[in-house]
Amino acid sequence: MTSPHPRIRPEGTAPRRVRDLALAFGFEVTSPAPPHGADVVVSSVASDNRVVADGDLFVALPGAHAHGARFAADAVARGARAVLTDADGAAFLASAPGLVSTPVLVAPDPRAVLGPVAAWVYGTPADRLMTFGVTGTNGKTTTTYQLDHLLRALGWTGGLVGTVEMRVGDRVLPSRLTTPEAADLQALLAAMGEQGVRTLAMEVSSHSLSMHRVDGVEFGVVGFTNLSQDHLDFHGDLQTYFDAKAALFTPAHARRGVVVVDDVWGERMAAAARVPVATVRTRAARPGEAAADWTVTDVVPHGTGSAFVLTHADGRTLRTSTTLPGDFNVANAALAAAMVLEGGAHLDDVVQALAAAGGFSARVPGRMEVVGPGGDGNPRVVVDFAHNTDALELALAALRPTTAGRLVVVFGATGDRDKGKRPSMGAAAVAGADVVVLTDDDPHGEDPAAVRAAVLDGARAAQAVAREAGREVEVAEVAPRAEAIARAVRTATPEDTVLVAGRGHETIQEVAGVDVELDDRVEARRALQQRAGHEGAKDERTTTA
Template sequence: MNTIPAARTTADLAAAFGLDLRAGGGAAGAPGAAAAESVVVTGVSLDNRQTAHGDLFAALPGAHTHGAEHARAAVDAGAVAILTDPDGAARLERAGVAGVPVLVAGDVRGVLGAVSAEVYHRPAEQMRTFGVTGTNGKTTTTYLLEEILHGLGRSTGLIGTVEIKVGEERTPARLTTPESPQVQALLARMVDAGVEDLVMEVSSHALALHRVDAVVYDMVSFTNLTADHLDFHGDMESYFRTKAELFTPARARRGVVLADDEWGARLAAEATIPVVTVGSQTPPTQPDPDTDWLITLTHGRPDHTEFTLTHRDGRSLSTAVWMPGRFNVLNAAVALVMVIEAGVSISELHDHLRTGLRPAVPGRMERVADHPRCIVDFAHNADALELVLRALRPTTKGRLFVVFGATGERDTAKRPRMGEVAVRGADVVVVTDDDPHDEDPATIRSDVMAGALRAVAAHQRGGRTVDLFEVAPRATAIRRAVNFAGPADTVLIAGRGHETIQEIAGVEHQLDDRDEVRAALADRPLHPGAS
């Protein structure tokens, strides 16, 4: 990985962060104290398989093993120093790992972000930085924001769920927010490439696990909070409190909050940085005195929605977003307000927005075919699934299908809710597998089906019929839904979006929902009126 030149010694790092610097664990052949202090660190790594010459290897305690167990391999790969905790230092000494200085911290993860930023010369301070958080909408909002900034002539970088973009170079992403050494190394690459504006998704995991420590964003935003990741956070209150950390002076300078629900309104009230609020109303009325920016939907069409943003002082901006669904208008409004509040005038935006915002967001309401209309979306929790189905219903002339599953080893409470939401919103429901991981796929499907069956029974009592199927594997489920659909129907393939790898019992399988749709269409019997 190419980075800007760095020259931080182990003594510099020890002094800056109060670390205990030990001369190679005291083992035979280890450098003396003076030599240990003068070792120059040029990078930071967490994975011995990705360690490069000159790196500081961070050996963290893990769920199953301690990173110190891999220190020897990291040193062999070129690591010149090790950062670990007291337990890790003791393990290094017992294993006889010698020849490199050891920096010891009580909480390695807690200091790792700041250490990494120092090694890479604090690259976040050399760009304008934008961070987006929320349960749903982070990816779409970052793509919209990056499109706006790029259209204004700015050189941009992007870190998110789908990909990492450094200037014009794009690579697939593995985590929504990478670990802190990777974040800092990426930012250094961006600075080296002349990037002016960083746009970044900031997940709750990133905040809780210190992945974005040492980045103080110039502007952050909040899209929404719905039930998800509760297996990690425990409850909604803890989830909210983690998200709210982004709206503190240690994390950001200014913020934009979509205050359409109780969580957004609460965050706007509790934030300890200056924030502006965005709200929506239909039909148009006078702006709410408690809302800084008002969104008014003016025309909704199958492929785009026109809307107006109005500030309480009378300023306004009219444009459109070429993605279906009211929720995408909200995402677009948040992105626009972030740019305006960062100092771009509305007059500067007018020319760029003349034909509306047209982001190409992989796996987010991505239209793969038209007859039947086949949409692939990342909706992987009950609230997101409900929003997407609600958005597709008015523009579906025939039946609305949904193919989806639930992720294994994650919050189990959301599974029956997803089944209920699917039955309420669609005419044909196909329950299948998502990423089971190491959990039994049949058990996951059973949990989803339990909620779906309850909803079917309730609808039958009300006189509405919903067709419900359980089909596995996922590729077969997609094929059957596409083959069963008529040319006027809509088939939503939900849950995985842009993802191309499905993990089952520790084995990674190639699976791209978009490719499966295309393959099914290629073999599909011709329906009357199909084209």
């Protein structure tokens, strides 16, 4: 079993009586007999016995392979004062040695109440923060970083939770999940409040909504970026995937929302929302489409990114820019701006803050991150997280206008995940690039060659279509991934751009259950230095496209 990350706990949580917890949620307290057991107090919550500390309420959840109740004795030995579980867990604990003096609370579905219970124990910490949550298939990370960037520019002490990292003010912590487990999230929010954090920008994944990780948090403003095929191995189909994300736009999770309505899924999200919603459109409305509340116009190249104008239907106008390339990053920045404005910020304050901060200039690790700017006989090399068809298309389209030579892409598909997108990813690579280097992403437990073959089928079919149209696209299959990156960089011309897509900020590749150190950015730097005749990777600095 993989060791968990170090646990974050607030320092000043007031003890809570098990009796009061049972009354607040209607839980039965089974062992020991009341009132003695119910007078026990807890001050924190954990659902992983390996990180339990003194004063915890241990929540024993039913699992795919074993019930958490089997680890309750270990949790109590580590300092847990009480256990919350379901009827099956309580039945197991009734005969477990060493637990006769430990209160056991019973809930029909302990996972569904874990978030609210943890929020209650920690004193509903989200209520003391200005909270923003972002969901969607692509753009969650970038939008969250731009939100945090703007909120800090406005003078707030910010907190951030997402795929790449967590930030508590200026302290940076590693992330294991896009959205932490419910007990960990509530503890993190409580710790943020203790350390002076006043705003929260957070990615909210469809998995987290389906698995109740954000239950107990009511966001002030939530945002929706877009929706395309991804995670269907978990959700089954696009409608179920959409429904999971739509749950964020309900009174249980949010007070108001902002939705990008550039496509049909955005329109559907705005219509399905059960909280007040403002809409954002980054293109002109088509016949039959309702006017959006916020509209992006006058998008022009600006440095490495774009300048743009965001105008509300009431005439309020914001002129700003983003340093990241591509229309999709204009959409991400516009969504961040609209969310802060819909959250109550004054337009003049936002205008001044962005002007002082250089627009939306947050550097997002592994998102259009330039590890080699080009020049001195070298190609430009960019690393991006694009790991599905839509994101790959957008990343290639964003780089094409600023590529003088060939556009080269190195990518693969993830094993043990949505298999339906593999051929379409191959086709998208051929449609958008001049040279396609197909390699491995994270094979997980699947045969890497089989994953590559499925992607290659789509690439070869698209290559034949391109050839008939008079366009030649080179397609090669190269493994392992480090060699694929090295080959792409080695054979590129100084006018070329090499996009290494799919893993972004990630530093571990899982192959047949084994974690292998692999950072696309490190491999790209090494390849550039070897190309220039230098060994090693000495310069760890990067810039952002």
